[in-house]
Amino acid sequence: MKKNNAYVIIGNSASGLAAIESVRRIDKTSNIINISKEPHRPYSRCLLSYYLAGQYNKDILWIRHEDYYKKYNVEGLLNTTVAGVDVKNRALAIAGNKKISFDKLLIATGASAKSVDIKGADKRGVFVLRTLEDAQGILNMLPSVKKACILGGGLIGMRAAYALKKRGINVHVIVKSSHIFSQMLDAEAADMMRQHLETNGIEISTGLEAKEILGKDSVEHLVLDDGNRLDCELIVIGKGVAANLEIVRGQVKTNMGILANEHLETDNKDIYAAGDVAETYDILEGSNNVNQIWPAAIRQGKIAGLNMAGEEAKYEGTYGTNSLDFFDLAVMSFGVVKPKNDVDFEELIEIDTTRRLYRKIILRSNRIVGGVLINDVERHGILLHLALHKIDISDIKYILADEYFDFGKVVPLIKRQAKSFARPEYNDTCATYSPLY
Amino acid sequence: MKQSKKIFCDITKCVACRTCELACAIEHSATKDLFLAMLERPRPRARTFVHFIERDVSHSIACQHCEEPPCMEACMSSCISKDEKTGKVDIDRSRCVACWMCIMVCPFGIISREAADKNKAFKCDLCPDRECPACVDACPTKTLSYETRDDFSRRIKQEKKVYEKK
Numbered sequence: 001m002k003k004n005n006a007y008v009i010i011g012n013s014a015s016g017l018a019a020i021e022s023v024r025r026i027d028k029t030s031n032i033i034n035i036s037k038e039p040h041r042p043y044s045r046c047l048l049s050y051y052l053a054g055q056y057n058k059d060i061l062w063i064r065h066e067d068y069y070k071k072y073n074v075e076g077l078l079n080t081t082v083a084g085v086d087v088k089n090r091a092l093a094i095a096g097n098k099k100i101s102f103d104k105l106l107i108a109t110g111a112s113a114k115s116v117d118i119k120g121a122d123k124r125g126v127f128v129l130r131t132l133e134d135a136q137g138i139l140n141m142l143p144s145v146k147k148a149c150i151l152g153g154g155l156i157g158m159r160a161a162y163a164l165k166k167r168g169i170n171v172h173v174i175v176k177s178s179h180i181f182s183q184m185l186d187a188e189a190a191d192m193m194r195q196h197l198e199t200n201g202i203e204i205s206t207g208l209e210a211k212e213i214l215g216k217d218s219v220e221h222l223v224l225d226d227g228n229r230l231d232c233e234l235i236v237i238g239k240g241v242a243a244n245l246e247i248v249r250g251q252v253k254t255n256m257g258i259l260a261n262e263h264l265e266t267d268n269k270d271i272y273a274a275g276d277v278a279e280t281y282d283i284l285e286g287s288n289n290v291n292q293i294w295p296a297a298i299r300q301g302k303i304a305g306l307n308m309a310g311e312e313a314k315y316e317g318t319y320g321t322n323s324l325d326f327f328d329l330a331v332m333s334f335g336v337v338k339p340k341n342d343v344d345f346e347e348l349i350e351i352d353t354t355r356r357l358y359r360k361i362i363l364r365s366n367r368i369v370g371g372v373l374i375n376d377v378e379r380h381g382i383l384l385h386l387a388l389h390k391i392d393i394s395d396i397k398y399i400l401a402d403e404y405f406d407f408g409k410v411v412p413l414i415k416r417q418a419k420s421f422a423r424p425e426y427n428d429t430c431a432t433y434s435p436l437y
Numbered sequence: 438m439k440q441s442k443k444i445f446c447d448i449t450k451c452v453a454c455r456t457c458e459l460a461c462a463i464e465h466s467a468t469k470d471l472f473l474a475m476l477e478r479p480r481p482r483a484r485t486f487v488h489f490i491e492r493d494v495s496h497s498i499a500c501q502h503c504e505e506p507p508c509m510e511a512c513m514s515s516c517i518s519k520d521e522k523t524g525k526v527d528i529d530r531s532r533c534v535a536c537w538m539c540i541m542v543c544p545f546g547i548i549s550r551e552a553a554d555k556n557k558a559f560k561c562d563l564c565p566d567r568e569c570p571a572c573v574d575a576c577p578t579k580t581l582s583y584e585t586r587d588d589f590s591r592r593i594k595q596e597k598k599v600y601e602k603k
Contacts, residue, residue, distance in 0.1 A: 018510075046513035050534045060532060063515040295511035295542060302510070323541040328552060332541050378550070381507070381543035407498055407545050408488025411448075423544065425501040428586065432448040432593055436494055 005101060006030035007308060008092065010082055010247075011108030012042050014294055015275030015301030017064060019106050022305030024072050032074045033100060039079040040132055041066060046294050048135040049156075053163035061132065082109075087251040087268055104270045104308040107248060107258060108301060111241035111276035111292050116151060120213030126235045129160050138164075141234055145169055148234040149222045151210050153180035155322060157238025161202050162326050164236075172203040172230060174210055174222075184322055186337050188351070189358050189372045193331055196356070200327040210235075241292055243277045255279050257290040262315050264304035272308055274300035283317040283388055284335035284369055291318045321384060323377070329356060332380045335370030335387055336362055345369070348401035359401045366394045382407055389420045440585040441524025444485075444561070444570055446496050447593060450580040451487070453495035458483035460575030461499075464564055479551075484561045485572050486547060497572065497581060499561035500547050502526045508539035508548065525563050533557045 007023055009016050012034050020032060043061040050056050069076040083093040091101045113128035127138050150161045153175030161171045179190040194204055214221040222230045243257040252266040253259045257279030264272050275297035282289035296318045306313040321334035339345035339362055346363040358374035368387035373380050386393060396409050414421045414430045466474035466481035474481050485499035506526045509517040516532035535556035540548045548560045564570040573581040
């Protein structure tokens with residue numbers, strides 16, 4: 001019998017690494033091949049904006065030791081593009097007409113930054129911020145840049161804007177929606193953040209779109225759809241990301257991402273998907289979703305790895321959540337932040353503009369489904385887990401959005417709804433509690 | 438796997454004196470002396486917290502050093518690790534970039550932001566310089582203990598029997 005490579009993992013970022021590590025926990029000897037189209041040892045994409053800001057040197061990016069592959073006994077194929085996967089014959093083709101066979105495959109190909117379809121977008125000085133090369137490219141440009149325009153007021157766009165501002169460059173963020181962070185925040189919180197960013201010197205225009213990029217070879221002006229012309233030498237596009245699913249398109253079920261079940265397996269046996277490329281059940285939205293965030297990628301990689309190695313593990317489901325910090329003001333959110341129909345939802349809101357505190361919690365039938373916190377973010381995780389476990393919070397509703405809410409207030413709920421709190425640590429904290437009244 | 442020791446709180450004994458918080462802040466100060474620590478700037482902060490559960494019922498809580506730490510999975514610079522032997526979950530502060538992803542996912546809300554020291558996350562480190570964490574040693578009512586989960590549940594069961602007899 002022909003011997004296959006037991007495990008092939010495409011992608012060496014969050015979920016690829018997590019998968020390698022959980023496979024190796026169980027299976028110490030079988031072959032693992034890890035393929036990455038990038039030439040670098042594993043690095044954290046999410047830290048690129050920190051590197052760009054100059055707050056940290058390049059070393060911060062490397063999230064695994066140099067001898068990682070050796071330590072985990074993994075054959076690492078860097079700088080290698082997968083041309084296609086032959087699902088039927090359990091093999092994939094890489095550049096140079098080489099074939100690699102597999103028993104179990106993990107597709108952790110991640111996502112790519114979306115570009116904009118406008119004239120001049122191919123000029124020198126137009127960047128996305130997704131790979132180390134992108135960051136390096138922007139850094140190389142910096143000495144000749146006085147002003148930069150950022151297209152997109154989401155996470156990546158604003159992180160890029162913040163980084164460039166830290167480098168002393170004037171930045172102007174062009175946002176199509178009427179508010180910044182339109183995916184992550186509700187309008188009120190977005191306004192609070194916008195004011196803070198503008199106070200710190202980041203220029204923001206909402207309700208506008210870029211129409212054309214002008215310049216000889218490199219960027220000189222950006223023309224907006226209101227006719228205005230901005231002078232700038234650098235443009236960073238932050239229009240979100242799209243899943244890299246081309247290599248299996250038509251062979252496994254896909255939607256916005258590759259559809260993966262609760263074992264992170266695709267509709268094709270022994271082929272798994274995890275991370276930014278995977279579409280899984282969203283606990284808080286109640287439908288399938290791609291949540292392209294680091295924690296989800298690690299969790300999915302971990303669960304996929306366990307299942308690939310033969311230890312059944314169930315994925316709880318994904319959820320949207322994010323954390324940002326600009327000029328020492330932190331903001332976090334999770335789940336449903338802008339409920340579409342108001343009838344089913346209830347909102348708890350506490351705002352203190354002078355201290356820049358904002359807490360909003362969204363409930364549906366006395367279950368938390370989403371929340372937004374500004375500045376006072378330490379208790380975000382408590383709320384998040386109450387939401388994920390679908391805990392009936394009617395008993396503590398009065399204090400949930402309060403400044404004095406803390407884990408202590410959750411202890412009676414754990415006692416009463418013990419079955420819903422799965423972590424053993426929950427029991428540790430309330431084993432000795434018996435209600436006084 | 439052998440169970441590792443962690444800090445447990447017997448809620449029935451807690452009187453909310455907050456001695457644990459004080460001891461923790463002192464232990465994590467530069468001088469490790471109450472009176473000098475009070476003068477330190479930034480003022481040393483505690484990593485354990487006394488909360489009221491209901492009126493007259495309180496507990497002291499710090500990092501639970503989870504078996505499957507959500508903070509570790511969320512950390513995008515991979516600076517949080519769990520020691521297989523001691524069970525301790527630790528933050529490598531040299532690699533912390535203050536993204537607060539750990540805070541975002543902590544089920545207990547016990548990770549803090551240290552704005553004064555270059556913006557790093559901090560939490561209970563089980564007092565690396567001591568055999569037994571400072572909060573446990575300082576607790577005047579023996580509310581806090583440093584032991585394994587099995588030892589803790591065995592002990593509280595036994596104590597409950599004794600008290601109920603009286």
